Amino acid sequence: MSYDPNWAQVDVSSLPDLKCTPPGPRSRELHGRASRIMKGYSSQVRLFPVAFERGHGVTLTDVDGNTYIDFSSGIYVAGLGHCHPKITEAVQKYAGRLMNCHDFTTPIKTQVLEKLASITPGDLNGIQFYDSGTACVEAGLRICRAATGRLEFISFHKDFHGKTMGAVSLARLDPSQGLRAPGFFLTPRPFCYRCAFGMTHPECDLYCLRYMDTVIQEETSGRVAAIVLEPIQGWAGSVVPPDDYFPALRRFCDERDILLFADEVLTCMGRTGKMFCVDHWNVVPDVMTLGKGLGNGFPVTAMVVSDKYKDQVEKISASTSYGGNPMACAAALASIEVIEQEHLCERATQLGDFLLKRMAQIKEAHPIVGDVRGKGCLLGMELVKDRETKEPFVEAGQRVYQRAFAKGLAWIPAGHVLRMSPPLIMEQDLAAKAMDIIEESIAEVEGELT
Template identity: 60%
Template sequence: MTSPAGNAFSSLEWGRVDLSQVPSITVPPPGPLSQQQHAQCTRYFKGLSSQVKLFPVAFESGQGCVLRDVDGNRYIDFSSGIYVTTLGHCHPKVSEAIARMASQLMNAHDFTTPVKTQLMEKLAQVLPGDFHGFQLYDSGTTAVEAGIRVLRAATGQHEILSCFYDYHGKTYGSVSLGQIRSHVYGAVRAPGSHMLPRPDTYRPMWTKADGTIDTDKYLEFYEQYLNRATVGSVAGFVLEPIQGWGGSVMPPDDFFPKVRQFCDRHRILLMADEVLTGWGRTGKWLCLEHWGVVPDVVTIGKGFGNGFPVTCVAVREPYKESFESISASSSYGGNPMACAAALASTQVIEEEGLLAHAEKLGRLALRRMQRMHQAHRIIGDVRAKGCLMGIELVKDRTTKEPFDQAGALVYQRAFRKGLAWIPAGHILRMSPPIVMDEDTLLKGLDLIDEAIGETERELGYR
């Protein structure tokens, strides 16, 4: 890989931040220009996320692991554009690949192109197991909907299992697999949608005598539910390997191997929604690789194109012909620019050994957060797998009552110090680019540490 000037290029150097220059807050954010632009834009642009509502800054540019707002402030990026810019902003190889195709061929519907052929070959090479059927889309929701149709076409069944607090998208089929409390989607979930509890090691529903989580109890409940609450026509079990919207919630290590066995025993296909967790975010191509599990269907997105809208549904060899019966093609899926972005992102991760670097950052972050846990009363739990991290804030460690007020305050305070990141109520979520250097990762966590300390003092916890 070379830079435009022909010099050797390293993504880890690209991700390195000069901490003498960043973060740099010269105008208290959100600054006057941010406020002006935000007010002007939101006269028309509606339906904002909670993170924007809590901190309405207007960004102007990004490079590597640094974001710059319109007032000239520079921030360490701990969000990756909500899990998207896994290789950092404007990665030269990805940007060049997109620009090259934008000047050559922008769309040819689902006709074959050389860059699409290259991407198909690369996907079959890097994915575990026998994933040999692929279709491309432009959003995670669309990919999940297509994945659901594949499950039904492959099995001839129609019911779908999913889990509490998983997140799978914003259209009727996908939103019916997650928490739904909006009249917009109708008074009921899509027919055949079933939700089950899933193990949360910090907030277990069932425990053993020694207080540790009892994964077997969850599986026993699944067996009962299958027999008593479904009509015996279950096509698939759709899960996030790690819950993103739910707050970076990690499963116990024995959960997914047991779910795989459960699905095989009942001839149910296992579908992993890896839109958020896949493509290097946790240090593996697929997060399920951490537990040695290969799903039957998987959705891939977000970091797949490093910011360019491209997602994928991958299907194992025995079920790949199911695509032929679901009207699988789309207007924008697999366009040459999208394929170029996904191919370049994949090549960079593979050729530069970035999966191992992401795992290394995760171990470093967990050690640092564990020290924060010891130092702060309002931290109930910390977790990390690769560059997917979370800190759960509670009012009391015994009752584990969620501390939403503290979550909002910590988010805003750290942002004012120069950290762009993600809130989730009482859970603080972090997803730095996997090209970030260790010193910058630790600096970002220091800013969070300071913000938690200040919040504790303000709320009377110190």
């Protein structure tokens, strides 16, 4: 294939390109029919029920012909841009050659395993593939138990790890989900804007980390297999820990003989400006899970364990029906190559720095913006009723999300937190346009609600 490196270039002056006020008539008609049958939509869809037809690079086009600037990458997935030609070609090749042969070795699987093992931090060289983030988190939990012979886990307030029973037990429970599984304990996250202990970093001396000793002593049986966390919280709105947190957490785990499990499903593959988020702090976890950007839209995820524990993977009957199928392996290998060849970690850092500055200006101008934060192209903005009390402004968050979407920005809500996740390949001038739409929408909603 002859590859055009400018395949995703757009005419910035023509975007967004709205033919009608979205969601338009065809979107309404199709979603109306679909939603009579399909239940359980995300808030992203419930708040703005548009029907999409195609994606190309940094844009999404709906069934009414409206083309949006994409500030969601699907859901933190298509970091290299929608339908990147190299990923499409890789998947197409195996769709016509071999779709599935269970977990038998294939040439493409060997290639991607060797590639992935060569770029993962430190001695993280044991790999098994899955088809969803949730499935590989579950496998990670089982490995931690197999490796330590211990059954308990500590995870963090407002982290998200997926929707199966083990994964939901790591996070806040929806009341309808009933009880947390035995052996799962939660502790406050390093979240300096809303410190659970009312302290300030660095004077706190990482009290939230030290507090985990209290959790271990008072709540667990003392037999903790692993501490599980997102390196940067995605769902909660790009909550970045202070730079001294991760190295201190690694020491904390080592001193207590507890495994460190970094769930990088959302933060991996350049999203935060490094291939893996833990690389920001030069920390090597014992277990790591990868997803989302790994296949740039094709469902492929990976559980990665350190050399020390990789033989334990044999104990947990780790294979699945779809994990590591040839199309998935081809998508993952092509994605890694594109990230490296097109220097997308560097691009994510540059774009993120630009966006953080722009977000700081927006905060300066609009009192309902309480906090702006992020790393690379993983960004968030909190809306509050009052900067002193920091009371979450959920209604404003929803309205700003809907208003900006109607102006042609496809993005991600989370209550009062506006989440931004542009493709890493987005040009700065288009990202600036997206931020103008966001600021305009914030100004309108601020005028209405305050």
